[in-house]
Amino acid sequence: MNQPTPAIVTQTAVRRLPRLALLLFCLAYVLPGFIGREPWKNADMTAFGYMAELASGASHWLHPTLLGQPPEFDALLPYWLGAWAIQLAPPWIPADFAARIPFALLLALTLVATWYGVYYLARSPQAQPVTFAFGGEAQPTDYARAMADGGLLALIACLGLAQLSHETTPALAQVGFTALTFYALAAIPWRTWWPIFGLLLGTSGLALSGAPAMALLFSLAGAALSLADRSPDPALRRRHRYWAGGIVLIALGTAAMAWALEAFRWRIGLPAGGWRDWRSLGRLLLWFTWPAWPLACWTLWRWRRQLGSRHVALPLVFVVTSVITTLVTPSSDRSLLLGLPALAALAAFALPTLQRSVAALIDWFTLLFFSACALVIWVVWVAMQTGVPAKPAANVARLAPGFEPSFSLVALVVALLATLSWAWLVRWRAGRNRAAIWKSLVLPAAGAALCWLLLMTLWMPLLDYARGYTPLVRQVVRQIDDGGCVEIHGLSRGQVAALRYHSRLKLQPVELKPSCPWLAVGADSLAALTAALDMRQWTLQANLHPPADAADNVLLFKHVGP
Numbered sequence: 001m002n003q004p005t006p007a008i009v010t011q012t013a014v015r016r017l018p019r020l021a022l023l024l025f026c027l028a029y030v031l032p033g034f035i036g037r038e039p040w041k042n043a044d045m046t047a048f049g050y051m052a053e054l055a056s057g058a059s060h061w062l063h064p065t066l067l068g069q070p071p072e073f074d075a076l077l078p079y080w081l082g083a084w085a086i087q088l089a090p091p092w093i094p095a096d097f098a099a100r101i102p103f104a105l106l107l108a109l110t111l112v113a114t115w116y117g118v119y120y121l122a123r124s125p126q127a128q129p130v131t132f133a134f135g136g137e138a139q140p141t142d143y144a145r146a147m148a149d150g151g152l153l154a155l156i157a158c159l160g161l162a163q164l165s166h167e168t169t170p171a172l173a174q175v176g177f178t179a180l181t182f183y184a185l186a187a188i189p190w191r192t193w194w195p196i197f198g199l200l201l202g203t204s205g206l207a208l209s210g211a212p213a214m215a216l217l218f219s220l221a222g223a224a225l226s227l228a229d230r231s232p233d234p235a236l237r238r239r240h241r242y243w244a245g246g247i248v249l250i251a252l253g254t255a256a257m258a259w260a261l262e263a264f265r266w267r268i269g270l271p272a273g274g275w276r277d278w279r280s281l282g283r284l285l286l287w288f289t290w291p292a293w294p295l296a297c298w299t300l301w302r303w304r305r306q307l308g309s310r311h312v313a314l315p316l317v318f319v320v321t322s323v324i325t326t327l328v329t330p331s332s333d334r335s336l337l338l339g340l341p342a343l344a345a346l347a348a349f350a351l352p353t354l355q356r357s358v359a360a361l362i363d364w365f366t367l368l369f370f371s372a373c374a375l376v377i378w379v380v381w382v383a384m385q386t387g388v389p390a391k392p393a394a395n396v397a398r399l400a401p402g403f404e405p406s407f408s409l410v411a412l413v414v415a416l417l418a419t420l421s422w423a424w425l426v427r428w429r430a431g432r433n434r435a436a437i438w439k440s441l442v443l444p445a446a447g448a449a450l451c452w453l454l455l456m457t458l459w460m461p462l463l464d465y466a467r468g469y470t471p472l473v474r475q476v477v478r479q480i481d482d483g484g485c486v487e488i489h490g491l492s493r494g495q496v497a498a499l500r501y502h503s504r505l506k507l508q509p510v511e512l513k514p515s516c517p518w519l520a521v522g523a524d525s526l527a528a529l530t531a532a533l534d535m536r537q538w539t540l541q542a543n544l545h546p547p548a549d550a551a552d553n554v555l556l557f558k559h560v561g562p
């Protein structure tokens with residue numbers, strides 16, 4: 001018998017995830033990574049460098065520069081947010097932490113907007129579960145809340161979200177405003193003013209964050225879906241037509257603003273076509289979106305007769321647009337990041353159709369994978385503190401030479417509480433609490449959050465040492481009196497930002513006639529500098545590089561000429 005919908009859900013299966021537990025869970029995912037670390041290379045440090053320049057008045061607000069270099073990405077709003085936060089923060093708050101505060105709020109916005117986007121999609125008539133002959137089917141509001149809980153868990157479980165969503169870069173701003181746009185287009189049939197506000201803010205934020213083309217594509221897709229509505233209610237069809245016109249006007253206004261600010265840049269380029277490039281993209285798609293992509297594929301199969309319905313078509317358009325952008329732009333992972341909220345929505349609609357054996361397979365795989373990852377993190381931490389086991393300790397010493405472990409009681413307590421919570425959750429999931437529709441995504445989301453929290457507590461000193469620029473800056477300052485004058489050439493934007501933030505060195509671009517006693521050169525640009533400058537005036541003083549990255553080296557010259 002062909003059902004009008006593949007979802008068969010009872011009222012007992014749509015109980016809500018406890019709100020306090022959900023809130024604490026989201027806080028445990030959002031806060032680690034924004035607290036207690038320094039800016040990391042490369043994009044994180046680079047973006048902070050532009051924010052610091054704007055906050056100090058050393059750069060123009062409409063044309064941010066870092067020692068004369070424009071940003072790699074044509075974004076304005078992310079740098080403005082960080083700069084405003086630095087200016088508003090009291091002096092006792094470090095500038096790099098102040099700059100992270102609006103980005104933590106953007107990640108929270110991503111989670112909230114995704115929840116509400118899935119909620120309103122699940123309210124669609126085509127998304128409702130089968131009506132039982134004698135009652136007992138899930139009520140629409142309860143069903144929508146349970147599905148939204150599942151969508152939020154699916155988003156947090158995505159492996160690719162963890163690092164990029166905790167960096168102060170335009171990519172996080174883009175995913176936050178993409179989620180807001182997704183919510184606005186999902187809520188159109190049910191609300192008026194909040195979707196208008198969300199669409200205006202979402203598309204404008206996308207345009208000002210370096211993705212005006214994505215804002216335009218998402219908006220036009222939403223307008224097309226509104227026009228394609230075939231509701232039997234004439235009043236609802238008229239409402240959708242009005243909405244389509246409004247969406248087009250908002251899209252055109254956003255495009256005009258981006259054009260006026262010269263935010264449109266052509267960055268399209270197909271992959272080289274070699275097997276290695278396509279294999280790398282394939283691996284990225286597989287692991288970055290895990291475990292949401294198998295569930296999304298299952299949704300497309302089970303809901304194949306409703307592919308034109310809003311609850312499937314809208315997230316599918318967002319996902320396809322992001323995947324195509326991933327294939328034709330250089331920053332593939334950051335482009336794919338924009339599709340995660342919609343992909344999580346598609347994954348949520350697989351939950352009412354999963355068989356018990358599939359749900360058990362997901363649970364067992366998740367339990368083994370994340371428990372093994374957590375065990376590795378703990379073992380390496382113990383090895384760093386005690387030297388036992390010897391092999392992990394030797395690997396740390398080899399990969400991060402010169403690193404000296406430090407002990408933090410707060411980090412240890414937080415990590416222990418997180419691990420105990422994971423053990424309790426596994427015990428709960430293995431018990432008889434099997435009714436909730438979102439149960440299959442509890443362990444994947446909790447496992448991803450656990451491993452991220454353990455990394456951001458137990459491994460934070462090691463990650464700061466390996467991924468931060470402080471060790472490199474200290475090496476430079478040892479050679480030069482802090483406060484000295486240094487000419488630079490060929491340094492990356494991250495290196496320049498780190499030298500300006502972590503030291504009091506006076507940096508300026510290299511000149512034909514030396515005006516500083518020191519010259520710092522990126523190793524890759526030495527040949528070009530030799531052709532343009534008389535290097536007989538300089539003598540190589542040191543070849544410096546971060547202890548954990550010999551390729552990120554800086555050549556330091558001292559002036560010896562007349």
